[in-house]
Structures are given as structure tokens and as C-alpha cells.
Amino acid sequence: MIQRIAPSILSADFARLGEEVNAVVAAGADLIHFDVMDNHYVPNLTIGPLVCEAIRPHVQVPIDVHLMVKPVDRIIPDFARAGADIISFHPEASEHIDRTIGLIKDSGCRAGLVFNPATPLHYLDHTLDKLDLVLIMSVNPGFGGQSFIPGALAKISEVRRRIAASGREVWLEVDGGVKVDNIAAIASAGADTFVAGSAIFGQKDYKAVIAAMRGKLAPA
Secondary structure (H helix, E strand, O other), X not given: OOOEEEEEHHHOOHHHHHXXXXXXXXXXXXXXXXXXXXXXOOOOEOOOHXXXXXXXXXXXXXXXXXXXXXXXXXXXXXXXXXXXXXXXXXXXHOOOHHHHHHHHHHOOOEEEEEEOOOOOHHHHHHOHHHOOEEEEEOOOOOOOOOOOOOOHHHHHHHHHHHHHHHOOOOEEEEEOOOOOOOHXXXXXXXXXXXXXXXXXXXXXOHHHHHHHHHHHHOOO
């Protein structure tokens, strides 16, 4: 199983954002995770397509956009044009989930569906055959620096079982409180893509942190 580390720029120094994304890619990041919050679906306001467009020339790795906005459809084409490679959204933010998945794909991006800690997995019953990524939130969305919710591990395991049964190549991403000391347990539950914000950007040596994470993943 290919394992990927996706630093979340939510925790980066926005006064030096271009330098920050260059630094984490040079340190070994596989993706750049881009958190979009609207102060409506979640209680915080972050960044939009213009920032995505600004960092696109700085990185060759995929930009993984997580939309925490409602309604969601209006903004999807803007992020696709801005250079997103993957766009994920929450089922609660869409009136027609299948249509939103189709919109993402028609815009030229891979599509992901995001599950909050209390969001049931039944949304996968009719969508997993169309998804490229499932993102399990291991904190409640809205703010960086929160602690991992242990109950997410059972949810990750169940999604891994469903993906295996589908026979499809679907990434299983986890976001929220991912750190060096718990990444192995998260991988053992079935995750293959790991979003880390303050655990990377909050440290002095990005390369050392990413290497330590990979070291924990190796035996997992």
C-alpha cells in the first residue's frame, strides 16, 4: 500500500506561504492539503481559490483541496481552475451528493467525500463506486491543533473494509491530530494518506518530522 503524507497549510506561516509549501515539498511531502473554511458550515474562515492559484506554480505535487463550505457546488469549478488536483466535500454541504461528485470530475479533478466524527458512513452505500478518496475527520472540523478522537480508528477500519470489498483504488485519508506518536496506529486501522498540520508546520525541522512519520509507517 502506498502511503502519503499531506501537510496542511492551515498551520503554515501565511506571511511566507510560497516558501512554506516549497519547504514541505523539499522535506518529502507527497501532497499539499488545502483547508477551505467558510465561517458558515464550520466556525472559521480561511482561504479561497486565489491562494490555491498563487501556490500552484510553487509545487509539482498534487494539491488536495478539502472544502468545508456550504453550499459547495458553486466554488468547485473555481478551485479546479485554480489548480486543485483533488477536491473533497462533506455530504451535509450538498443537496445532491452524486451531482456534486460528478461536478468535481467534470471539472477535471479527483473526487473525495469527507466524514465528520458523527457523520454516518451510509453515504458510501451509493457513492463509493464513484469516489477517488474518502477522508475521515478525526477531529471536528473548523480549527487546527485539535487532539485525535480515538473513535475514528474503528471508522477508518470500516472504510478500509468497504474499499477492499469494492476492489477499487480509493485513497483513505485521515485528518485531525495526526502526529508521529499515533500515525502507526492510524495506518494499522487502514489509512494510507495522512494530513498533518501543526505536527509539521509547528516544528523547526520539517524534513525530520516527515522522516519520523515515515519511520513509524514503515512497520505498519
